Amino acid sequence: MVFSRIIKYFSRAVSTARTRWIKPPIFLLCLAPLGSLVWKGLHRELTANPVEFIRNSTGFWTLVFLCVTLSVTPLRRLLRRNELVRLRRMFGLFAFFYGFLHFITYIWLEQFFDLRAMLEDVYLRPFITAGFIAFVLMIPLALTSTSGMVRRLGGRRWQMLHRLIYFSAIAGVVHYYWKVKSDVTVPVRFAVVLAILLGYRAVAYAMKRRSEAGAGAKQSRDQAPKQVSPSR
Amino acid sequence: MLIKKPSEIPFSEVTPKSAYLSRRTFLVGAATAGAAVAAAGPVARWLAPAPVSAQGQGRKIPGVVKGPYAATDALTPFNDVTTYNNYYEFGTDKSDPARYAKNFKTTPWTVAVEGEVAKPQKFSVDDLMKLAALEERIYRHRCVEAWSIVVPWIGFPLSNLIKRVEPTSKAKYVQFFTALDPAQMPGLSRGGLNWPYREGLRMDEALHPLTILCFGLYGEVLPNQNGAPLRTIIPWKYGFKSTKSIVRIRFVESQPDTTWNTQSSVEYGFYSNVNPQVAHPRWSQATERRLDGSFVGRKIPTLMFNGYADQVASLYAAMDLRKFY
Numbered sequence: 157m158v159f160s161r162i163i164k165y166f167s168r169a170v171s172t173a174r175t176r177w178i179k180p181p182i183f184l185l186c187l188a189p190l191g192s193l194v195w196k197g198l199h200r201e202l203t204a205n206p207v208e209f210i211r212n213s214t215g216f217w218t219l220v221f222l223c224v225t226l227s228v229t230p231l232r233r234l235l236r237r238n239e240l241v242r243l244r245r246m247f248g249l250f251a252f253f254y255g256f257l258h259f260i261t262y263i264w265l266e267q268f269f270d271l272r273a274m275l276e277d278v279y280l281r282p283f284i285t286a287g288f289i290a291f292v293l294m295i296p297l298a299l300t301s302t303s304g305m306v307r308r309l310g311g312r313r314w315q316m317l318h319r320l321i322y323f324s325a326i327a328g329v330v331h332y333y334w335k336v337k338s339d340v341t342v343p344v345r346f347a348v349v350l351a352i353l354l355g356y357r358a359v360a361y362a363m364k365r366r367s368e369a370g371a372g373a374k375q376s377r378d379q380a381p382k383q384v385s386p387s388r
Numbered sequence: 389m390l391i392k393k394p395s396e397i398p399f400s401e402v403t404p405k406s407a408y409l410s411r412r413t414f415l416v417g418a419a420t421a422g423a424a425v426a427a428a429g430p431v432a433r434w435l436a437p438a439p440v441s442a443q444g445q446g447r448k449i450p451g452v453v454k455g456p457y458a459a460t461d462a463l464t465p466f467n468d469v470t471t472y473n474n475y476y477e478f479g480t481d482k483s484d485p486a487r488y489a490k491n492f493k494t495t496p497w498t499v500a501v502e503g504e505v506a507k508p509q510k511f512s513v514d515d516l517m518k519l520a521a522l523e524e525r526i527y528r529h530r531c532v533e534a535w536s537i538v539v540p541w542i543g544f545p546l547s548n549l550i551k552r553v554e555p556t557s558k559a560k561y562v563q564f565f566t567a568l569d570p571a572q573m574p575g576l577s578r579g580g581l582n583w584p585y586r587e588g589l590r591m592d593e594a595l596h597p598l599t600i601l602c603f604g605l606y607g608e609v610l611p612n613q614n615g616a617p618l619r620t621i622i623p624w625k626y627g628f629k630s631t632k633s634i635v636r637i638r639f640v641e642s643q644p645d646t647t648w649n650t651q652s653s654v655e656y657g658f659y660s661n662v663n664p665q666v667a668h669p670r671w672s673q674a675t676e677r678r679l680d681g682s683f684v685g686r687k688i689p690t691l692m693f694n695g696y697a698d699q700v701a702s703l704y705a706a707m708d709l710r711k712f713y
Contacts, residue, residue: 203483204472204537208677277671280667334670337533340580
């Protein structure tokens with residue numbers, strides 16, 4: 157008994173240590189796309205149209221990090237590695253970080269704070285509307301990402317709120333799909349990845365519901381003779 | 389209007405290509421040295437891949453005279469003109485054409501001129517280049533994606549070729565076809581376009597003195613990524629109206645179908661004249677980013693007919709340009 161408790165304690169310590177050790181290099185790796193942009197900028201390798209290059213690159217990495225964030229839960233279940241959840245907030249914040257850079261590129265480098273042109277874009281052009289929605293939905297998630305906010309909101313409410321990431325990711329992929337001129341290969345790849353990630357959740361949810369319902373039915377069958385008024 | 393008579397900018401004022409290139413060489417040298425010092429060599433190489441080669445064959449075209457149209461705008465550096473291209477046959481990324489068209493075979497090359505003409509015939513590129521005096525024409529080139537460049541093209545008015553083949557009275561339009569070679573064009577498998585790339589002009593547009601058959605830029609033969617060995621340039625229309633690597637020119641009676649128009653007719657009309665008042669459904673055409681070699685380029689208002697209204701507005705006098713975009 158004591159022995160198994162010691163093993164449990166020890167393995168938890170190891171896994172904590174492992175994520176603690178692995179976090180800084182992953183953090184740096186997540187910064188690589190930005191580093192690449194800075195490096196290329198310093199060496200004038202952002203093509204003849206740096207604004208377009210920065211815009212495309214930050215948009216691409218926003219979608220990548222949204223997908224990475226969404227793959228944490230499936231991976232931790234499938235690999236039975238719960239400690240992966242410790243990386244989720246970091247990935248999510250990187251998605252927001254690159255989304256923010258993408259947004260800033262648009263309002264500063266692209267439109268140069270031309271409010272009228274931007275309002276016109278958001279209002280008239282569906283692909284920009286979709287991108288704008290995708291970004292706006294990420295804001296409350298970034299704001300409530302701290303442990304303090306999780307506590308204040310309560311786990312269940314916090315989790316409900318953070319399901320907004322599904323809609324942000326969908327809007328982001330739609331934004332990309334609508335934006336390309338003819339070659340939809342890459343946006344379609346994102347759509348497939350996102351469909352798998354969201355599909356996993358739908359299936360997991362349906363299975364949970366069914367097992368609950370099964371358990372509930374079994375329970376009520378067992379209880380039926382004894383109880384006069386079956387509830388629920 | 390910005391069109392000025394020739395000799396307003398002497399070619400001597402143009403920044404010499406060698407200046408751009410030597411600067412580039414220096415920067416690349418510095419980057420390489422930096423990478424060598426860096427402990428994580430492979431990471432540095434991944435972060436800064438070798439820049440795409442800027443040079444085509446680099447063969448000079450002799451005997452080029454100054455043309456009658458020379459925009460006074462600052463030129464877009466050679467390196468930018470030749471590494472930032474939309475040529476979907478070689479891939480949809482702007483850097484794909486420079487990378488994948490490097491070994492595109494442009495000799496021998498024949499152009500079939502056919503359809504409603506008295507003298508249908510096949511021309512070699514060398515024959516075509518001898519049809520008229522080669523001129524340097526500095527044109528603004530406005531892409532439908534709202535960026536623009538200024539390029540010293542080399543060519544002569546397309547009308548020289550048209551007159552040679554003697555169009556019949558039935559010839560109302562001209563259609564142009566780009567080469568189609570899956571073995572040499574890796575973009576064909578995923579560009580998502582209706583191949584072969586084809587474009588069309590109304591006869592009066594094709595005969596207009598601004599419309600040129602183009603064989604070179606910056607004093608040398610066209611780099612492959614820019615549409616070697618010959619292309620059209622129609623400076624008052626969006627860039628996609630200019631057909632690259634032409635293999636066939638056909639004179640027809642009714643308005644021909646064109647690649648981008650069949651792709652999405654609400655977004656790309658047959659005329660596709662540069663028009664700041666008619667927005668593309670997905671973005672405004674009121675302004676453009678002029679790629680002039682500076683870090684972010686300059687955002688400038690787009691001019692009607694790309695600044696060539698004095699020369700071409702009369703072609704569309706009776707037309708509603710919102711309807712015929």
